[in-house]
Amino acid sequence: MIQVTDIQKTYNDGKVQVQALRGIDLVIKEGEFTAIVGPSGSGKTTLLNIIGGLDSPNYGKVKIGNTDIAQLTENELIDFRLNHIGFVFQSYNLIPVLTAKENVEFLMLLQKKDDKERNERTTKLLVSVGLEDQINKKPNEMSGGQQQRVAVARALASKPDFVLADEPTANLDSTATANLLDIMLRLNQEENITFIFSTHDQRVIDRARRVITMEDGKILSDSMKQMTDK
Amino acid sequence: MLLKLAWRNIFRNKRRSIITTSSVIFAVLFAVFMRSLQQGAYGNMLKNIVGSYMGYIQIHSKGFWAEKTLDNSFNVSDIMHLTEQEGITHVSPRVEGFALASVGDISKPVALLGLDANLEKEYIHLDKKLVSGKYFSDDNQGLLIGKGLQEIMQLSLGDSLVFLGQGYQGSVASGSYPIIGVVDLKTPELNKRTVLMNLDLAQSFYGLPNLVTTAVVGINHENWQAAQATTIGAVDTTLLEVMNWQEMLPELKQLISVDKAGGTFVLIILYSIITFSLFGTVLMLTEERSFEYGVLIAVGMAKTKVIQVAVLETLILAAVGVIAGLVVAFPFVLYFYINPINLSGQMQEVVERFGFEALIPTSLNPSIALTHSGIIFCIVLIVNIYTVVKIKRLNPITSMRK
Ligand SMILES: Nc1ncnc2c1ncn2[C@@H]1O[C@H](COP(=O)(O)OP(=O)(O)OP(=O)(O)O)[C@@H](O)[C@H]1O
Numbered sequence: 173m174i175q176v177t178d179i180q181k182t183y184n185d186g187k188v189q190v191q192a193l194r195g196i197d198l199v200i201k202e203g204e205f206t207a208i209v210g211p212s213g214s215g216k217t218t219l220l221n222i223i224g225g226l227d228s229p230n231y232g233k234v235k236i237g238n239t240d241i242a243q244l245t246e247n248e249l250i251d252f253r254l255n256h257i258g259f260v261f262q263s264y265n266l267i268p269v270l271t272a273k274e275n276v277e278f279l280m281l282l283q284k285k286d287d288k289e290r291n292e293r294t295t296k297l298l299v300s301v302g303l304e305d306q307i308n309k310k311p312n313e314m315s316g317g318q319q320q321r322v323a324v325a326r327a328l329a330s331k332p333d334f335v336l337a338d339e340p341t342a343n344l345d346s347t348a349t350a351n352l353l354d355i356m357l358r359l360n361q362e363e364n365i366t367f368i369f370s371t372h373d374q375r376v377i378d379r380a381r382r383v384i385t386m387e388d389g390k391i392l393s394d395s396m397k398q399m400t401d402k
Numbered sequence: 403m404l405l406k407l408a409w410r411n412i413f414r415n416k417r418r419s420i421i422t423t424s425s426v427i428f429a430v431l432f433a434v435f436m437r438s439l440q441q442g443a444y445g446n447m448l449k450n451i452v453g454s455y456m457g458y459i460q461i462h463s464k465g466f467w468a469e470k471t472l473d474n475s476f477n478v479s480d481i482m483h484l485t486e487q488e489g490i491t492h493v494s495p496r497v498e499g500f501a502l503a504s505v506g507d508i509s510k511p512v513a514l515l516g517l518d519a520n521l522e523k524e525y526i527h528l529d530k531k532l533v534s535g536k537y538f539s540d541d542n543q544g545l546l547i548g549k550g551l552q553e554i555m556q557l558s559l560g561d562s563l564v565f566l567g568q569g570y571q572g573s574v575a576s577g578s579y580p581i582i583g584v585v586d587l588k589t590p591e592l593n594k595r596t597v598l599m600n601l602d603l604a605q606s607f608y609g610l611p612n613l614v615t616t617a618v619v620g621i622n623h624e625n626w627q628a629a630q631a632t633t634i635g636a637v638d639t640t641l642l643e644v645m646n647w648q649e650m651l652p653e654l655k656q657l658i659s660v661d662k663a664g665g666t667f668v669l670i671i672l673y674s675i676i677t678f679s680l681f682g683t684v685l686m687l688t689e690e691r692s693f694e695y696g697v698l699i700a701v702g703m704a705k706t707k708v709i710q711v712a713v714l715e716t717l718i719l720a721a722v723g724v725i726a727g728l729v730v731a732f733p734f735v736l737y738f739y740i741n742p743i744n745l746s747g748q749m750q751e752v753v754e755r756f757g758f759e760a761l762i763p764t765s766l767n768p769s770i771a772l773t774h775s776g777i778i779f780c781i782v783l784i785v786n787i788y789t790v791v792k793i794k795r796l797n798p799i800t801s802m803r804k
């Protein structure tokens with residue numbers, strides 16, 4: 173469970189002060205498939221970065237499970253991200269010198285998982301994102317959609333508590349977007365993986381189960397839908 | 403895995419990697435070759451001047467070296483116990499004086515030296531230095547002369563040289579002895595003015611009652627500093643002086659240190675250039691990779707591991723450069739070790755005027771290769787301080803925004 177309490181964040185950009193978040197309260201439970209939406213500049217990225225421990229709030233608290241992440245040192249926080257949070261980025265951010273398989277395997281190596289477990293899980297994940305025939309390709313030999321699927325597999329490799337994805341489909345065409353969402357939804361339903369993602373794309377919003385709308389650093393609405401399987 | 407990442411990163415910009423490695427290769431090649439040439443030259447000088455005749459350490463009666471008078475002499479049995487000391491192989495007694503040598507109407511001042519024929523044969527292989535004639539035998543009354551002196555005075559074997567000089571306590575020393583052999587003492591200076599005779603004969607010529615002026619302390623290794631300390635501890639230094647080659651030949655010591663300093667200066671410039679080249683590479687790498695480093699840190703890679711990957715990359719480049727540099731340098735060094743550089747023309751004259759053989763072999767001392775490889779690795783580690791600081795301070799959000 174993720175518990176966000178009264179998060180406030182102000183950027184001090186030299187002269188200008190920007191209040192990116194003005195008091196966010198939020199609880200996200202295991203197994204959710206949640207979209208964070210809102211106009212540009214409403215604070216979606218800032219919120220996701222703070223939940224992911226990449227940025228720190230000026231005020232308020234983020235609790236993940238029983239951990240108040242503000243209490244962790246920098247190194248503990250990095251280690252916490254490795255073991256508890258999966259990240260999918262807008263521009264994929266795979267390691268260019270590593271193949272699809274190696275990119276997925278990487279976090280498990282950092283977790284010191286043994287060879288057998290690593291190989292099995294890597295193969296399983298690449299199969300589940302439909303890339304079993306691309307395992308030895310480097311990122312620049314794959315399409316954007318394929319790279320983002322590798323990124324999803326990478327995010328899941330470390331068996332995180334939840335996956336954070338900031339506009340994961342922004343760089344993808346509609347086919348690739350639909351494809352990625354299918355995969356994420358299936359992983360959510362079949363393996364109970366928690367996804368929290370931000371998006372501008374109405375087709376993506378339509379498929380989310382919970383939609384949190386932000387504006388001006390505040391939550392405007394928070395609605396849970398019945399799943400409409402297509 | 404870290405190694406794999408670093409290794410693959412190297413091939414991302416092949417041209418830069420090649421340039422960086424080449425600069426290291428060049429530095430190692432140049433530094434090793436230059437230093438081995440220098441060390442070889444010094445080693446050769448030392449071997450010729452010090453090793454072949456004078457010895458690294460000598461004992462004299464106090465004041466002898468400054469005044470060079472036979473009155474400053476001592477009884478060699480006072481110091482024979484030195485041979486029992488660790489690191490000291492033998493003690494060779496000598497009588498060293500000056501006399502005017504004449505044959506017919508040619509006269510020349512010479513160093514007329516008496517030495518123990520058997521000891522010098524065993525330890526400095528004096529018999530091997532003969533170019534003609536034969537070596538001393540025990541009852542021999544004959545002379546060995548330097549080959550330069552033979553040329554100047556146009557002497558041949560069997561000729562007798564007449565000597566006139568000052569003996570012990572103001573007496574007049576004179577005598578006439580036949581030449582039985584000609585020796586090459588390896589340094590032109592010594593060859594031109596040296597006449598050798600048996601110790602007993604020299605003692606009777608100079609009227610020295612069982613005394614010597616000089617004792618060469620034979621040492622085990624080239625570690626003469628240690629041997630000198632041992633010697634000083636074991637003899638009566640109120641009566642005797644223990645001198646090393648640097649004290650006896652300050653010009654040689656100075657020549658070597660000036661030459662070394664010149665070489666060091668050149669190397670400092672070379673290494674500064676290499677430092678900048680490596681620093682440039684590190685700067686570019688850190689800049690280029692900062693996006694990826696940000697990603698790695700964001701997804702949970704410890705900063706120390708990211709640092710390892712980054713430092714490994716330049717370390718591998720340097721290691722390849724060092725190894726290749728040594729591999730290229732080795733045949734050069736070996737070639738000039740086997741075929742020493744023979745100075746000719748003006749250089750030869752200059753060098754010989756200083757009393758050195760105009761022949762420069764390289765040194766095969768492995769410490770040269772080790773030193774310069776070590777320096778390169780130190781430079782790599784130092785310039786990577788930048789990488790460490792940069793990554794320590796890296797904020798994944800900022801670096802991923804680029
Ligand atoms: N590093 C920063 N320095 C200063 N201001 C910032 C910084 N990051 C974000 N902001 C500001 O904070 C506000 C919220 O930004 P944020 O990126 O969270 O919005 P967003 O909802 O993700 O927008 P988008 O849909 O364009 O991605 C914006 O006004 C933005 O200009």
Ligand SMILES: [Mg+2]
Nearest residue numbers: 216217218338
């Ligand atoms: Mg955003």
